[in-house]
Amino acid sequence: MNPAGTAPPPLRGGKLWITALALAVVTFMQVLDTTIANVSLPTISGNLGTSTDQGTWMITGFAAANGVGVPLTGWLMGRYGVVRTFVLAVLGFTFASFMCGIAWSLPALIFFRVLQGMLSGPMIPGSQSLLMAIFPPRQRPIALGLWSMTTLVAPVVGPILGGWISDNYYWGWIFLINVPLGLIAASLCWVNLRDRETPTRKLPIDGVGLALLVVWVGSLQIMLDKGKDLDWFDSTFIVVLALAAVISLAAWLIWELTEPNPVVDLSLFKGRNFAFGTIAFCLMYAVFLGNTLLLPLWLQTNVGYTATWAGLVSVPSGIVAIITAVVMTRLGRVDARIMASVAFVAFAISSFMRAGLTQNATFWDFALPSLVQGISIGLLFVALITVILDGIAPARIPGATGLSNFVRITGGSFAISFTTVLWDRREALHQTRLSDFSTAYNPAMHQAMSQLHSLGLSDTKAYAVLTNNLVQQAYLLSSTDIFWLSGWLALAALPLVWLAKRAIAGGGPVAVD
DSSP states (O other): OOOTTOOOOOOOHHHHHHHHHHHHHHHHHHHHHHHTTTTTHHHHHHHTTOOHHHHTHHHHHHHHHHHHHGGGHHHHHHHHOHHHHHHHHHHHHHHHHHHHHTOOSHHHHHHHHHHHHHHTTTHHHHHHHHHHHHSOGGGHHHHHHHHHHHHHHHHHHHHHHHHHHHHHSOTTHHHHTHHHHHHHHHHHHHHHHGGGOOOOOOOOOOHHHHHHHHHHHHHHHHHHHHTTTTTGGGSHHHHHHHHHHHHHHHHHHHHHHHOSSOSSOGGGGGSHHHHHHHHHHHHHHHHHHHHHHHHHHHIIIIIOOOHHHHHHTTHHHHHHHHHHHHHHHHSOSEEHHHHHHHHHHHHHHHHHHHTTOOTTOOHHHHHHHHHHHHHHHHHHHHHHHHHHHTTOOGGGHHHHHHHHHHHHHHHHHHHHHHHHHHHHHHHHHHHHHHHHHOSTTOHHHHHHHHHHHHTTOOHHHHHHHHHHHHHHHHHHHHHHHHHHHHHHHHHHHHHHHHTSOOOEETTOOOOOO
């Protein structure tokens, strides 16, 4: 353990790159698990004998639990040390992944996904902090680029890998693949970093703040997940959840702002760059994650794609994201606000392109917007992290990364629930409107029935075919509505970045608060 006030020297040579690779693998695993189950949702739900709506709990449960676990990172690392906390988190995540892979029912899978999300809380902030610590100052832009690369590639690889496994093997392997990776990465990190443990001190745990955090995040998440099934505020249960979320959130904010040792250091929002950067990051990540869930779900349930082909639609996004990130690291010092602006505009363009899709669109019609989205992904993480951490004192970086990740992940978990709710509600609206025109008095209806009769279909079968087509069209219109909304939200987030001060990506000096 290093004495208080001294920082261990950076790693060098092969030890540096082996450790960096292990940290990148940990980041990759954690981010991968936020998206790998999305494309496999229909397969998992079907195998476990539940509906897709019920199956979404394994996604939102992970995201919500991770959102609660992330804020504890600062306290855990201060109390037990960064390296020890990080390695134990990786081992816990690996164990939970194994249990998810052998889950025997949906309740069991949801329980272990919640455990997986909670235990993975320190993994992202920890990997980011350790990467920055093991590289020399002049190479820290490389460290940030490596961390960002893994966070942007994993969401793209997730649907592809999840789809391929679901189509060809037992779905549990989407979780079991974490086991060997987690064990190897944890071992390498412990062997190479245990002599770099940070000083520890006995810190009081903010039990009240943590309890209030769990209550408001959990209440709001359950309300969003169950609202559509219980007819929203016509249900007493939903009303109670809403009141619990509002009251506990207000109490949590008051408590955290007055507590000497808060579980979440909200004073970081006094920094202009941190505040506007975090809000923009939360909004864009929420829109991104909602689209990441919606597209493969729509392709599989209404367009007729297999899980593998639904995942392959994202391939251009990953390729372009990697190329974009590599190019940006070679451009040197760039205003991060410009990078973020390009990312937001590219995302908006890709969303508007998807809003023009039709039911009989080709694979390349679906893939082309992903290619444009890759430009956005390749710039987004590096740009906004640069903005967020600009001006943060080194001692506060773990807390800042923990808080920004908490806001981002919590926003993403709510976006998943909101997207599925909005998708179903807009589908119901469009189906009602389309049904108004599908009457015996509509000549087009007569023509369609005549054509189906000529194919030898009875009235009952013909009506069934038309009803199925009507539902598909309603989901198409609902999906395009959400894509339009996503594009406008991306453009609406653009001014937030320019409310922040200039921050340099690529090695600019960092001011201290």
